[in-house]
Amino acid sequence: MTSLLFAAGLWLALLWPLALALRVPVRAALASPGHSRRLLDGLWCTAPLPALGLAMLAPPGQLVLEWWMLGGVWELDGLRRPLLAFTALLWGLAGFHARGYLAPEQARLEAGDGSAGGRLQRFALLWPLTLAGNLLLIVAEDIASFYLGFAVMTFAAYGLVVHAGTRDARVGGLAYLVMAVLGEGLILAGLLWAAGSAGTLTLGGLREAIAAAQQGVWMAVLLWLGFGVKAGVAGLHLWLPLAHPVAPTPASAVLSGAMVKAGLVGWLGSLPLGDPGAGEAFARLGRVMLVAGLLAALGAALYGVCQRHPKAVLAYSSVSQMGMITALVAMGLIAPMAWPAISAAVVLFAAHHGLTKGALFLGVSIGEHPPRVPAWLLWSLLALPALSLAGALGSGLATKWAFKSPLYESGHSGVVAWLSLAAVGTTALMARALWRQWQSGVQARRDGLIPLAGPMPLAWLGMLLAAGTLPWWLPLGRPAWPPVDELPGLLWPVALGVGLAVAAAWAARRWPWHLHGRLPPGDLWWPLAAAWWGCRGRVQGPMAWLGETRAVLVACLVEGERRWKGRLVAVSRAEGWLRRHAAVLMMVIAIVLAMTMWGTA
């Protein structure tokens, strides 16, 4: 009975968003012309609720579907449950926010603006579709379902990124799509190679196969990099700072909060983390991952503080945070024994970053449309998630302690020091983001206030609350709080970061650098794109030459054929001549024969 209930709940959680997505075109087809309805209505906002209910209430369980693709196995276990819970909650609140955020487009639609209507319809359709993919990839234990969820999420989210339809949005969308496709290719290669070598169809089998296979470490590299595109590993993060600022704010929130975590889910599902029999090669890979993670954590912070757009700063902060998560995941390969404790911390970190980053992104749109509340209240509320992300309070503090203590216990205090340094960077990034937000808020006040629709502040407050109280409600066991004498060790990076930020702000006011002009968001994307166009120009010459050579070859063959045909025609002409002159020829031959006979006689 419980298994039946579980199956029903799981199906409902996955199909409900799909049904809501389907409802959009159906309603559009049935609607009488000239009459437009509210697209993002209350029902639309309920898309992730069944999933949230499932994550919070359902018992652990497994659903096996033999008829589904290559054989479906969907599961809800200890690590999947908190991931599902925070993902669903984030999507729900961001969706509610979107209702208010896109209200001006709805108004334009009702005023008869066709293009706004088309875009809004696309958003209303693709949002729940992306959500369904995200949920499926979390619960999937079989590889095919996981890849399906990953692909659906990746490609449906493209529509969310390019929603605005501006030139910047197209560049952001292109960067997103190019990187996503490359990532999919790497993932596919890793999955096929690993699954083929062991003949397995589930992620659990995949982990064992990779640990056991002779070239397992290369499979792991492929998967690490493939999922790393999504998770923003250093060098593969190019799309994040380009796509985030251009996407509608609620979409940025889920992009940065939930979808980036799909890369983490992929790592947790496919890499042999915490497997003591995995061997030395994997430990080496872990060290590479650790370095890459720390590089991203620090480098993104340095680059991010030079950005102007608050959402670009937040995007670099996501790269930096995901770098820290990468470093922690790497510990699963370096120190397998410590992994059970670290894995819980990683999931807590993911949930904390997801919701807090969601609150920060939603805060950006609140800052652009400031509500009529005292400024001190608004700005202290806006600063709360920033402080939490820096690790000074709430879920941030709990997270920091959660990974710090197992790292100390397993004797990796060096990693802790680096992560603390990254936290300094995070603090500076948060200060920069708030500062840029303040300035754009001032600008917005000067331009006249845009009306703030009711759902926006409500969703934002909800997100603040959810992020702040995360350790108490997340189904991941009771949180451990740091003892008081550990607090200075946890809080010094925040103090240092604030100090540095203040000093830098003072210095920048004194000697304006205008770094942001020289350091555009998307860093490596621009030189790479230029190199690509250069290469294309160079390749076109040889390609054209190949085409010409082929044309010459074909012309030669055709010419040869024509010549042979000409010879055949000549032969048949000769034959005709022979036919016409047969009598004369016979006579000649007869005469010649007769003459030779006479001669011999």
Added chain:
Amino acid sequence: MTGAWFPLAALGSSLLAAVLIFMLPERAFRARTLLNLGAAVIKLGVVAWMVWGLRQGREYAVEFPVMEGMSFVLRADALGIMFAGLSSLLWLCTTLYAIGYLEDSPNRKRFFGFFSLCVASTLGISLAGNLFTFLIFYELLTLSTYPLVVHRGTPKALAAGAVYLRFTLSAGLVLMIGMVALHGLVGDIRFGEREILAELGAERHPMLVTIFVALILGLGVKAALVPLHGWLPRAMVAPAPVSALLHAVAVVKAGAFGIVRLVHDVYGIELSHQLGLLHGLVAIATVTILYGSLRALAQQELKPLLAFSTVSQVAYIVLGVGLFGPLGTIAALSHLLHQGLMKITLFFCAGNYAEELGIHRIDDLDGAGRRMPLTSLAFTVGALGMVGLPPVVGFFSKWYLGTGAVQAGMPWVIAVLVASSLLNAAYFLPLLHRLWFRPGPDHGRGEWPGERRLGRFETSGWLLWPTLATAAFSVLAGVLAGMPFSPLEWATRVAIEEYLP
């Protein structure tokens, strides 16, 4: 003895339809339509019955001697019936589509007559029980498709037809020489009698390799293996339903199916492996896959793009044949069906765009998703399937090819697969972007090249419903891949029979 009637009935239904259509006058539209659809439904029913019966262990075969040591054999085995099922299902869809497509155009009698003949030959190819029977229908297919390719009668069409005949007839000759040589060596070989060649001594092996090369050359032209693919992009001048049929079921598939038969049922996979022939197949397939994708990338028009995509995708089947091991075989057999479903959808869509909006060039597609949402949805399904994304069937072919490559000890094939996926994405995703995300005439920007309002929906129902049906099949065959009678499950059965003696 009742088993003999079913293959004959399946073959006869389309042959008879062809004869009757030629006898009907040109203007008998209703009778012709009825005849076409009736024959298609009957054939589908007969083939479905045989599929069911085969599963129950019944046998369907008929044969009679033509001369000493050579017989005409029709036999429904698991592999053949798979191809027969595909051709009869897609024939029904294509017939519906063609009726709508050719409405009010001249020479419909000729078209539908040869159309039925073409399907009859495809069915004959699928049910042929030995190389002799196979060759008869293979040549009949060449001859019956020529009038379809040149149907429009334009100079361009006639030139393409000449190229087509030049390629296929010379290939048919090479094929026949190879077949005669094989016959001279060991006599008549029924498909499935693999032990005959396997028992030949090692001194015959060079001869066997030579014959194999000749046969592959003969079959490779129809299967459009590089460098024998030149006719295929030219043949794009044919009407859309013909292109759909050519690419998805009839000609290209006949070549690929022939290669499957040759390797699995004449030489046997063990012997082919032993002779090192599979490596050659993998090499040719790899080149073809990459070359086809690269050429597709450079196309400006929709149908040539799809043609080069076919060149690349059909080579997946050959690649699967070349991978020694059951997974590779499953990939080859299932892709035979999967590619058909996806490619026919794409061609139907291309035809819809051309008929309804006059779109032939890729850059005219901007914003077509708003004007023709269902067609564009079907196109999206087909394109994503070609890229290899689940739940469309293309993913499953790729999955088995990749895992099969590891099983066969050639993990580098995965790199080819991934490269091909990326190239597919590089030429299909921009199309999807144009369809859905670019503003077009329906957003008030520019005009469609030649808009006609053909029906109550976005286009004529005759054109729309078959397109949607094949798109739905492409998704359902993927989502329900674990169900009995799904292409994948059937391919698995055939492969297991092959590898377990």
